[in-house]
Amino acid sequence: MPGKALVPCRKPARCEPQRKTVKLEQARTVPPPAVVKIARVVDEATGTAFDRFEAKSDLGQPVQADVPCEDSEAPQKVLRELRKHNAALTTKASLKAIQEAIDAAPGHHVRHAAQPGWYPGGPDVFVRPTHIVGLLPGVEELLPPRPKKGEKRQIVFGNAGTIEGWRELAEHARWSTRATLMIGAAFAGPLLRILGMQSFGVILYGPSKSGKSTAQVAGGSAIGLRNEEALPTFEATTSGHYQIAGQCNDSLFPMNEVGSLGTRAYEKLGPLMYALSGGKDRARHDVSVYASDAAVSGWALVYAMSSEHSAAALAAQCGMTRGGDAWRCFDVPAVHHGHATIFDRRPRHLTDKAFARLGRERMAEIRKLCEANHGMAFDAYLRGLIELGENLKPRVEAYVEEFVRSLRLRDADGGVHHAARNFGVIYAGLLLAMDMKLLKRPWRPISVKRAVASCFRDGLKVSRLRDTTLEEAKAILHQRLQDTALPRKEDLQPNRDVGFRTFEGHIEVVSIRSTEFVRWFAGKPAHLHVLLAWLDEQGALRKSHEGKRPAGRGYEWAVTSPRAPGFKGRCIVLRLPTPK
Numbered sequence: 001m002p003g004k005a006l007v008p009c010r011k012p013a014r015c016e017p018q019r020k021t022v023k024l025e026q027a028r029t030v031p032p033p034a035v036v037k038i039a040r041v042v043d044e045a046t047g048t049a050f051d052r053f054e055a056k057s058d059l060g061q062p063v064q065a066d067v068p069c070e071d072s073e074a075p076q077k078v079l080r081e082l083r084k085h086n087a088a089l090t091t092k093a094s095l096k097a098i099q100e101a102i103d104a105a106p107g108h109h110v111r112h113a114a115q116p117g118w119y120p121g122g123p124d125v126f127v128r129p130t131h132i133v134g135l136l137p138g139v140e141e142l143l144p145p146r147p148k149k150g151e152k153r154q155i156v157f158g159n160a161g162t163i164e165g166w167r168e169l170a171e172h173a174r175w176s177t178r179a180t181l182m183i184g185a186a187f188a189g190p191l192l193r194i195l196g197m198q199s200f201g202v203i204l205y206g207p208s209k210s211g212k213s214t215a216q217v218a219g220g221s222a223i224g225l226r227n228e229e230a231l232p233t234f235e236a237t238t239s240g241h242y243q244i245a246g247q248c249n250d251s252l253f254p255m256n257e258v259g260s261l262g263t264r265a266y267e268k269l270g271p272l273m274y275a276l277s278g279g280k281d282r283a284r285h286d287v288s289v290y291a292s293d294a295a296v297s298g299w300a301l302v303y304a305m306s307s308e309h310s311a312a313a314l315a316a317q318c319g320m321t322r323g324g325d326a327w328r329c330f331d332v333p334a335v336h337h338g339h340a341t342i343f344d345r346r347p348r349h350l351t352d353k354a355f356a357r358l359g360r361e362r363m364a365e366i367r368k369l370c371e372a373n374h375g376m377a378f379d380a381y382l383r384g385l386i387e388l389g390e391n392l393k394p395r396v397e398a399y400v401e402e403f404v405r406s407l408r409l410r411d412a413d414g415g416v417h418h419a420a421r422n423f424g425v426i427y428a429g430l431l432l433a434m435d436m437k438l439l440k441r442p443w444r445p446i447s448v449k450r451a452v453a454s455c456f457r458d459g460l461k462v463s464r465l466r467d468t469t470l471e472e473a474k475a476i477l478h479q480r481l482q483d484t485a486l487p488r489k490e491d492l493q494p495n496r497d498v499g500f501r502t503f504e505g506h507i508e509v510v511s512i513r514s515t516e517f518v519r520w521f522a523g524k525p526a527h528l529h530v531l532l533a534w535l536d537e538q539g540a541l542r543k544s545h546e547g548k549r550p551a552g553r554g555y556e557w558a559v560t561s562p563r564a565p566g567f568k569g570r571c572i573v574l575r576l577p578t579p580k
Contacts, residue, residue, distance in 0.1 A: 035082070035089070035097045040106040041066055043146045044114040052110070053078055053101060055087040063087050066146075075099050109139060112146035117249035117299070118193055123392060126190065126382045129157050129247055130224075133382040154244045155232050157224035161373030163380055163438065166221065169369035170439055172362045173218045176211070177451040178204060178334055178342040179366070180430070182219030182254075184452060185302045187381060187429030189223075189251040191396050192300040198328070199279045200422040201303040202459075203258070205310045206334025211342035212306040214363045215334070216254045217370050219304060223251050224375030227367065231256040238272070245276060249299040251378075258307035258314070266314040270325065273311075274549050276303050277328035302426075303329070310462055319525040323533025327415040330422070332459040344454075377438055384436035399428035406449060407456065416460065423456045470534055473527035477578065480520045486510055494566040509542065511562045511571040518555065532558045535574055542573035 039052040051072035054064045065081040072078060075098040082089055082098075089098075119125040119142070125134035129144055136142045173179035185202060192199065204212045213228050220231055231254050232244050245253055253276070261268050280298035307314070310331040315322050336344040340352075343359035350358065385392055403424035409416055430448045433439045484498065492500045499512035521528035532555055535541040544560040559570045 035078075035094065035101040036107070037101045037104050038064070038107045039110045040108075041110045041112065041146070042140075043112045045112070045145060051078075051102075051106065053082060053098075055082050055089055057086045058088045073102060075102065078102065108141060110143055111140045112143050115145055115246050115249055115299075116251070118190065123190075123194055124386060126250070126386070128224075128379075129155075130159070133379050134386050151243075153247075154236060154240050155225075155247050156230060157247075157375065158226060159224055159375035159379065160226065161376060163373075163376050165369060165373035166377045167438070167440060169218065169221060169366055169373060170443070172366050172369070173215075174443055174447070174451075175345045175362060176215065176342045176359075177336060177344055177454045178211070178332070179215040179218045180448065180451040181332070181426060181455045182215045182304055183222060183433075184219075184426035184430040184448075185304050186219045186222035186252040186378065187433050188425040189248075189300075189302050189429075190382065190385060191425050191429060191432075192302070193250055194393050195396060195400070195425065197300070197421070197425065199277050199299065199301050199303065200419075201273060201276060201305060201329035202455075203305045203307055203311050203329055203331050204334050205307045205313075205331060206342075208308060210334050210340070211359070211363050212334045213256055214366055215342050216256060216304055216306055218366055219252055220254045221370035221374040221377075222381075223248075223378045225254070226371050226374045228256065234258060234260045234268075238268075241272060242275070245299050245301060245303075248301050248303075251301055253301045253303040255303060255305045258305055258309075258311075264318055266311065266318045266320060269311065269314060270320075270322075271549065273325045273329045276301070277325065305329075306334075312462055316526065320529045323530060324415070324537040326463050327419045330419050330456075330459045331462040332455050333462070336454060336458060345451075377433075381433055381436060381438055384432065384438075396425075396428045396432070399431050400424035403427040403449060403452065407453060416463075419459075419463075420456065423452055427452045469527055470530050473521070473524075473531035474534075474578070476520060476524075476527065477531060481510070481576075484512070484516075486512070489564055492564055492567055494564070494568070499571060500564055500567070508576040509573060510576055511564075511573045514555070514559045514570045514572050517572040528555065532572075535578065538578075540574050540578055542575070 035053060035055045037051055038054045041050040041052050042048075043050070049069045050066035051069060052064055052066050053072075054062055057063050063082065063085040065078075065085050065087070067078050067081045071081075075095045078098050078101075079089055079091065079094055113119060113127040116127045116129050119127055119134075119136065125132060125136050125142065127133075127142070127144055131144065132142050170183060173183055181202065182204070204215060206212055213231070216231060217225070217228055225231060232241075233256050236244065241255075258265055258269060278298075279300055309317075310333075311329065312322050312326070312331055334342055339359075340356040341359035341363065343355070343362060346355045388395065400421060401424070404417070404420045407420055409420055412420075427449060430439065430452070431445060434443055434445065434448070486499045486501050487493070487497055489500045489502045498516040499510060502509050502511070518528060521531075532541065536543070536549075536558065541558055542560060543558060548557040558572060560573055561570050562573055
């Protein structure tokens with residue numbers, strides 16, 4: 001076999017296409033940020049307007065920002081406000097979207113009311129701190145007051161439970177004339193402005209653990225306060241009290257435990273009662289530049305205070321007696337005729353001990369029901385008032401007059417009649433709630449009238465102590481005026497005479513040095529203070545400024561400096577004859 005070179009046989013290479021790795025880069029499509037102009041907002045409290053923009057946060061949650069209209073045309077300023085609220089926006093990617101939102105028409109129009117209470121224009125819409133009751137015709141949406149930046153809420157309202165649950169609470173409360181009074185005070189608040197009446201108050205005073213706070217909680221539950229912790233206290237500052245009063249406009253303003261003011265409580269309490277009854281923060285102007293009526297610059301409300309001591313007793317601790325505020329804010333004992341608690345309507349078969357135990361059980365049950373049922377009854381009550389329309393005012397007036405007539409106050413003075421009308425408004429509120437079936441049987445008009453009248457008469461006995469002191473002070477004044485030589489102004493000898501007389505037409509006016517006037521009441525400071533307050537109420541006192549009112553133990557508010565040749569000194573100036 002011939003030899004051959006052994007050549008390794010190579011397999012032909014396969015003609016396979018060469019593989020190439022192709023990287024498919026997925027282009028991320030980032031949607032443009034969504035910015036929407038959702039509303040044009042008007043704030044009636046300040047008279048300013050805003051554009052309300054909405055965007056989304058990093059977590060996809062909607063965030064909103066109100067941009068003043070003078071800045072809402074500038075994309076950078078809108079961006080800055082949205083970023084403050086954690087909007088997921090960046091400068092480059094967002095300005096176009098913001099500009100498109102700026103150019104778009106607002107989704108709707110919103111108007112924030114100036115403050116809670118009846119909306120100006122009539123009893124058709126009621127603004128509550130959290131929502132609106134009633135309908136405002138037009139294209140705008142009405143909302144509660146716009147929250148002020150950095151301002152903390154001093155009082156928190158809420159709605160919970162059912163009207164049926166609240167009626168169960170009221171069923172327990174009807175066994176107490178004082179709890180009945182507090183529930184009536186809640187329903188009386190919206191009626192004051194309708195009647196054109198001033199604010200007024202009630203001080204429920206009595207021993208600790210007698211149920212004063214429970215009665216307040218029963219009234220507070222009607223307007224949306226769930227428990228005692230929700231009640232405002234006197235630990236707030238003066239400006240804080242005025243802020244709360246604005247939030248309680250046309251409603252009830254409960255204030256828990258005067259004792260927290262300290263040993264000289266009346267020096268702070270007296271001016272506060274004057275301000276609340278006057279219906280205006282003393283720091284505000286008489287007319288707000290944005291106001292259409294008093295609702296913007298003041299309030300009309302019923303304030304209910306609790307204390308271990310009456311206001312008359314607190315005034316006495318400071319060497320004072322109450323002035324006209326005694327009728328504006330009425331002292332009412334928390335317990336009636338020696339009962340252990342506020343519950344004073346006893347079934348015949350119960351002993352004193354069993355009734356006291358039942359009263360404490362009822363207090364616990366009321367607090368439990370208030371926690372679960374609050375606010376709903378007030379909304380239903382307001383809707384009922386709105387539905388009455390033009391018949392509302394005549395019906396309320398008729399109820400008030402019915403109550404005042406039932407008291408038979410034939411020879412009572414003007415202050416007593418003023419307080420009686422205030423309690424008549426409470427009675428009217430309770431009857432209206434019964435008309436609307438908020439208070440059902442066994443609630444009856446006659447039992448309600450007796451309950452409110454019992455509170456009034458018990459309070460009237462306390463106020464008579466003030467009348468006794470005032471009569472004594474008036475007798476001292478009349479005697480001193482007869483015994484003191486006061487020449488006419490032109491015959492005045494400045495170094496000898498303690499005062500002088502002038503005539504304004506047929507009116508005689510006397511000026512007495514304040515040091516001499518105070519000496520007339522030496523050892524009786526309470527008589528001095530109650531007399532000056534009474535003269536001021538009657539318009540007989542001439543002051544350096546009409547806005548001055550009694551404050552603390554001093555009498556400087558009543559002092560002025562009349563002009564007379566060679567006469568220098570501060571005086572008490574009053575017209576004669578003094579009122580009887």
